[in-house]
Amino acid sequence: MAKRILTVFAHPDDAETMAGGTLLKWAKEGHEITLCLITDGDKGTADPNDTPAAVVARRRIEQARAAAHLGARVVTLGYEDGMLQPTLDLRRDLVRVMRRVRPNVVVAGDPTVWFRHGTYINHPDHRVAAQSAVEALYPAVKKHGIFPELLAEGLEPHVVEDVWLGPTDEADTWIDIAEVFEEKIALICEHASQFPPAPTRAAFTRMAREVGQERGLALAESFRTLRLSSSTVRSIAGGPALST
Numbered sequence: 001m002a003k004r005i006l007t008v009f010a011h012p013d014d015a016e017t018m019a020g021g022t023l024l025k026w027a028k029e030g031h032e033i034t035l036c037l038i039t040d041g042d043k044g045t046a047d048p049n050d051t052p053a054a055v056v057a058r059r060r061i062e063q064a065r066a067a068a069h070l071g072a073r074v075v076t077l078g079y080e081d082g083m084l085q086p087t088l089d090l091r092r093d094l095v096r097v098m099r100r101v102r103p104n105v106v107v108a109g110d111p112t113v114w115f116r117h118g119t120y121i122n123h124p125d126h127r128v129a130a131q132s133a134v135e136a137l138y139p140a141v142k143k144h145g146i147f148p149e150l151l152a153e154g155l156e157p158h159v160v161e162d163v164w165l166g167p168t169d170e171a172d173t174w175i176d177i178a179e180v181f182e183e184k185i186a187l188i189c190e191h192a193s194q195f196p197p198a199p200t201r202a203a204f205t206r207m208a209r210e211v212g213q214e215r216g217l218a219l220a221e222s223f224r225t226l227r228l229s230s231s232t233v234r235s236i237a238g239g240p241a242l243s244t
């Protein structure tokens, strides 16, 4: 049965770089994908003469092209790039998106990741987006009493079944992306202002190989996954989850 999948990331290109191979496979299986972008990526330029409006306009076109690859819808929240904080306003905005889209699966970052590859400090927006997504998932999205103003908008509580977090240092799920790897590179390179083809291919090949080696796969993406239910006690006990 087709599932609804919602990605929650800070910037245009994050979903594609972090989970693009897995999303391509899901899209081919007929699942319905919505990409939620918390910022418009207005700092995504090395040119001091670029205006934020010009950067946003360029990135919006690039994002639309990438989304078209996935047959995905795009929801943008319009927060300022580089300045993200885990506020209650952001949590409410994410709960609103989750209650509208009513996804079976949410894909987001792992909020515990500070460093990667010995060369990279995780962007603070990535950590904040990941933290805010997790904080929206529990307990706000499924509780009537949290953000009652959303009930007034007709947005009833919702239980997300599966959460996939990545990239992560605590992977428990590996996805073989060999068959879609070239498409993943093409998907990422739709964000042409950010990703020149040659170094992008080299970097993402290296990363996918390293992740794949952990499970004997040529090229892979990995995730830390959670299976949620409406009752935490029941899910830990292994009993049947409630339907609401």
Ligand SMILES: [Zn+2]
Pocket (backbone or CB within 6 Å): 010, 011, 013, 014, 123, 126
């Ligand atoms: Zn990013």
